[in-house]
Amino acid sequence: MKEFFRHNGLSILVILLVLLLALHPISFLFYTMKWDMMDQFFPCRFFISECLQNGQLPLWSPFINYGYPFHADPQSGVFYPVTWLFSLLGGYNVYTIAAEYLLHIFIAALSFYAFLRQFKVSRLSATTFGITYALSGVFISNAQHLTWVVSMAWMPMVVLLFYRLLQQPQLQSALAFSLTAYLFMTGGYPGFAIILFYFLVAYSLLNFIQLIGSRDSQAVKNTSLSLATGAFVFALISSGFIFSIVQAMPDIARSKPVTLAEANSIAFTPQAAVSFLFPFVNSSVSYAYTTDTDISMTNIYMGIFFFPLFIVGLWKTKQNGFQVLLLIFGLVCLLAALGDVTPVRSCMYQYLPGM
Numbered sequence: 001m002k003e004f005f006r007h008n009g010l011s012i013l014v015i016l017l018v019l020l021l022a023l024h025p026i027s028f029l030f031y032t033m034k035w036d037m038m039d040q041f042f043p044c045r046f047f048i049s050e051c052l053q054n055g056q057l058p059l060w061s062p063f064i065n066y067g068y069p070f071h072a073d074p075q076s077g078v079f080y081p082v083t084w085l086f087s088l089l090g091g092y093n094v095y096t097i098a099a100e101y102l103l104h105i106f107i108a109a110l111s112f113y114a115f116l117r118q119f120k121v122s123r124l125s126a127t128t129f130g131i132t133y134a135l136s137g138v139f140i141s142n143a144q145h146l147t148w149v150v151s152m153a154w155m156p157m158v159v160l161l162f163y164r165l166l167q168q169p170q171l172q173s174a175l176a177f178s179l180t181a182y183l184f185m186t187g188g189y190p191g192f193a194i195i196l197f198y199f200l201v202a203y204s205l206l207n208f209i210q211l212i213g214s215r216d217s218q219a220v221k222n223t224s225l226s227l228a229t230g231a232f233v234f235a236l237i238s239s240g241f242i243f244s245i246v247q248a249m250p251d252i253a254r255s256k257p258v259t260l261a262e263a264n265s266i267a268f269t270p271q272a273a274v275s276f277l278f279p280f281v282n283s284s285v286s287y288a289y290t291t292d293t294d295i296s297m298t299n300i301y302m303g304i305f306f307f308p309l310f311i312v313g314l315w316k317t318k319q320n321g322f323q324v325l326l327l328i329f330g331l332v333c334l335l336a337a338l339g340d341v342t343p344v345r346s347c348m349y350q351y352l353p354g355m
Contacts, residue, residue: 151188267339
């Protein structure tokens with residue numbers, strides 16, 4: 001980690017400054033966050049900070065639903081270390097909840113930057129696309145959904161460390177992956193964990209197929225041991241979180257199965273694809289109503305240079321199995337996001353547990 005910051009200090013500084021300037025209404029305290037961020041996540045964070053500063057564990061909240069097991073709410077942040085850090089450093093208010101959002105935007109850019117550097121992308125390109133990722137329409141339009149932002153911030157790093165775990169099966173790789181996966185799980189939204197789980201399983205299968213094909217039995221043993229170690233450590237440090245969720249599942253309304261129609265609802269509509277290039281076209285509430293979706297789901301802005309550079313990258317760069325799998329998985333997720341416009345989401349609903 002120290003090596004990474006020493007060799008990439010200038011890029012990290014540029015990323016930080018660009019993000020602060022781009023989000024200046026929040027970073028310079030001109031405006032506060034709104035909607036779910038203040039209605040749901042801020043009260044939960046505030047309750048946690050008040051408990052910790054008064055020497056209590058935030059296990060039970062008497063203020064919601066006449067009291068409920070607060071520790072079993074997967075979006076409360078009780079088990080998320082960043083929440084504890086903010087709570088113990090001064091507690092939560094309208095400024096610190098905004099600071100937590102900005103912190104995760106910065107983490108998102110660094111995660112994607114480190115991910116690209118793994119594949120020999122130049123510092124300039126990695127810096128540019130790290131910023132692009134963190135300021136993409138998905139992060140900005142879902143600024144109210146803190147757990148979504150947390151999931152997307154840590155996801156590139158989880159994928160990167162899992163890739164290293166399989167490519168360089170060592171104890172250090174296993175521990176780094178398990179710790180980052182813990183942050184992703186405890187701070188993020190459960191739906192993202194389910195999606196990422198399927199990708200990690202798919203890549204594991206691909207990797208083992210390649211290793212078996214090469215007839216390298218020692219590599220198969222080392223990879224299996226490292227993967228088992230990472231899974232064990234993750235399960236161990238996440239046991240409190242997982243136990244709480246499992247125990248509370250029968251009493252959590254959103255843990256019940258939804259109908260196929262509900263699974264396909266509030267989709268990223270084909271009309272919203274215009275946001276790839278023009279993000280403000282669909283930023284009005286009236287646009288969301290006319291397209292039968294939520295305004296947060298209609299922005300996937302990546303910038304005007306994304307498509308030409310994407311095509312050049314596919315054409316100029318030789319793709320390995322991991323990159324091909326990542327591309328295919330991304331396209332499948334995009335098709336699933338379209339709801340009932342394609343059969344992909346319905347197939348996932350029918351055949352994939354958790355979907």
